[in-house]
Amino acid sequence: MLLLKCPYCGAKAEETEFSGGGEAHLSRQKSGSTDAGFAAYMFERRNPKGVILERWHHAYGCGKWFHAARSAVTLEVFGTYSVQALAPPKDIIAKIRARLPEWEEKK
Amino acid sequence: MFELSTAVELEGNGAVLVARHAPVGMVTLKAGLNRAISAALKQSTGAGVPPKRKIRKGIAWMAPDELLIFTESDPDALIRELDSRITAPALLADVSDARAVFTLKGRGVRDVLAKGAPIDLSPEAFGTDDFRRTRLGQVAVALWIPAPDEARLICLASVGQFVFDWLVNASQKDSLPDYFST
Numbered sequence: 001m002l003l004l005k006c007p008y009c010g011a012k013a014e015e016t017e018f019s020g021g022g023e024a025h026l027s028r029q030k031s032g033s034t035d036a037g038f039a040a041y042m043f044e045r046r047n048p049k050g051v052i053l054e055r056w057h058h059a060y061g062c063g064k065w066f067h068a069a070r071s072a073v074t075l076e077v078f079g080t081y082s083v084q085a086l087a088p089p090k091d092i093i094a095k096i097r098a099r100l101p102e103w104e105e106k107k
Numbered sequence: 108m109f110e111l112s113t114a115v116e117l118e119g120n121g122a123v124l125v126a127r128h129a130p131v132g133m134v135t136l137k138a139g140l141n142r143a144i145s146a147a148l149k150q151s152t153g154a155g156v157p158p159k160r161k162i163r164k165g166i167a168w169m170a171p172d173e174l175l176i177f178t179e180s181d182p183d184a185l186i187r188e189l190d191s192r193i194t195a196p197a198l199l200a201d202v203s204d205a206r207a208v209f210t211l212k213g214r215g216v217r218d219v220l221a222k223g224a225p226i227d228l229s230p231e232a233f234g235t236d237d238f239r240r241t242r243l244g245q246v247a248v249a250l251w252i253p254a255p256d257e258a259r260l261i262c263l264a265s266v267g268q269f270v271f272d273w274l275v276n277a278s279q280k281d282s283l284p285d286y287f288s289t
């Protein structure tokens with residue numbers, strides 16, 4: 001069971017109160033991009049065994065979207081953060097590094 | 108506002124009493140919840156913006172930009188009054204007919220709700236002024252527990268019958284684990 005805390009309403013809840021929104025921090029391909037680049041943006045997702053950054057929607061609660069950093073292996077949640085963020089904030093990166101010192105955010 | 112004598116549907120044979128109220132006056136306010144909004148609310152209803160996930164004096168915190176105001180007077184009159192006082196962009200809507208309102212009464216109300224809501228309903232974690240939007244079974248609801256043996260719940264009117272039946276089923280006699288009520 002995955003336990004998340006919504007950064008907007010502050011409610012601690014389990015996974016079934018939320019709905020998953022897939023991989024976070026994708027950059028949209030602009031006009032003039034190649035077909036291969038657009039296909040990669042649309043369909044190709046990383047599936048790392050370890051830390052994943054995801055979008056989540058507090059569907060049954062306050063209705064806001066947010067970001068979460070968690071481990072796909074242990075379900076440990078390193079933290080949740082604002083949906084406007086383009087990358088995980090420093091305090092969450094520090095929490096991840098404290099557990100997994102060799103972790104690097106892949107661009 | 109939540110008198111059981113005016114309930115439109117009532118089931119009293121289970122472990123707790125389940126009642127569906129006649130439509131209750133409710134106004135949704137969507138806006139940036141700042142001090143100006145709080146002052147306008149205070150002038151109109153006597154209470155300002157409640158803290159996160161709380162219900163105070165009939166005003167419930169729904170989301171960072173949304174409140175639900177319960178009113179005994181005419182919702183349209185309240186909307187007109189608030190509209191004249193609020194200058195910032197805001198949405199006011201009468202949602203009285205869009206929501207179903209329930210009261211549960213009895214010793215086991217926390218046990219009944221805990222059968223379907225994935226939240227901590229212990230008295231320490233969920234007090235009398237806490238307000239929580241969550242799910243019950245598979246539908247979205249909001250609930251609060253204004254007194255030790257009394258719970259109130261709102262959901263969309265379209266799933267009102269489902270929620271009533273769900274609550275009656277979940278509160279059948281001898282079906283409660285007595286986890287919170289012992």
